[in-house]
Amino acid sequence: MRKVEIIKIRWRLFVIPLLTIFFTVVSVFLVLIPRVKMILQLNSQVRESEKRLGRLTAKAADLEGLDAVALKERRDFSLRVVPQTKNVMEFVTLFSNLAQNSQVYLSSLEVSPGDISTQSGIVTSPEGLEILPFEVIVEGTRERILDFISQVEKSIPLMSVRLFKIAEGGGAARAQLRAESYVAPLPKNLGKIDSPLVKLSQEDEEVFKLLENFKTYEVGWTSTPASFSGRTDPFSF
């Protein structure tokens, strides 16, 4: 009976400290470790946010230094160099004017625009851009024709001569020309906040300067005044 009493007293002496140790250890696993993990997670978020803020601040500073008006003009010009849609009449105007300027007779001009949307284009150039092919036949002296050919590749919208066939006879020459102009959709990553601000390289500036000297014609503009006659409404009889 006395032994039972002793065990009860001893048990009381040990139970509180042991339970304290047990609950403290359990609390370390249930409270402290998740809290520490949370702090580490927050810390990595802070580091990422600091980096992002640095990037965004630099981008905002770069954007502040841009000349919006000049850029808009450049954009309009660039979209004429490689347009996003197939503006067939622009090319018809261009070839007519180039022929007049080079003093050659434009005897034939064939354009097959196909799908006029750039989103589902089929034909692509070696440069990976969608193309708008032209077949042109010009007549004139050899020198005038060669001048016409050189002007084609120095015009806006940009064009490349893929085939040039010349036949001479009786002092006159006749040349068949296969050219192609380029069409491209707008870039996909337009104005994304986190994308780094693109910068124009020295090479881009040189290309721009070069293109500024290229010939460009507005649709409907001709070197000689145009005369109109006959019906003006295509639906009236």
Add this chain to the structure above:
Amino acid sequence: MAKVGINLIPGEEKASFEVIDLARRIKFYASILVIAFLVTLMACFVVFFRVNSHLNNLLQKISLTEAKIKSYQSPETDLVIVKDRLTQAGKILKKQERKIEVLNKIKAVAPPQVIFETIESGEKGGLLITVSSSNLLALHQFIKDISDPEFAKDFRFAQISSVSRSETGIYSFIFECAF
């Protein structure tokens, strides 16, 4: 003189003292553990709130900067378009320049009696030229010049094919090269 330790506590009582001592020690360690736990927990809370408030501060600054960038969206879009188009134009112009360079190189060795009837650009940066002349000697000289290893070193390949003579006495051949 060595001291002699005499334990006068009865054996049963001695055991109970040891147990009490052990209990005290465990109690001491438990207290230390609880204090350490509470101090660490407090420190964790302090660090957590500081980091959290720093993060909130950063997120606020980020949203302000984002709003600022959004207000410049139009010039940024223009810049992306300009860059894209100039890059495309640069590639096209480079190919044209190279083609003209090669044509000029071929033209430089061509005698005046030789005519380039057809010039065709291939898909992979090649050129296919139909050369003709009524003067066999001039044509022979031209073939000799373009076959020279020094001349052909700039080309990936250069070959001559379809050498023929027409009824009118015009000699022609096709010169194909890739650069």
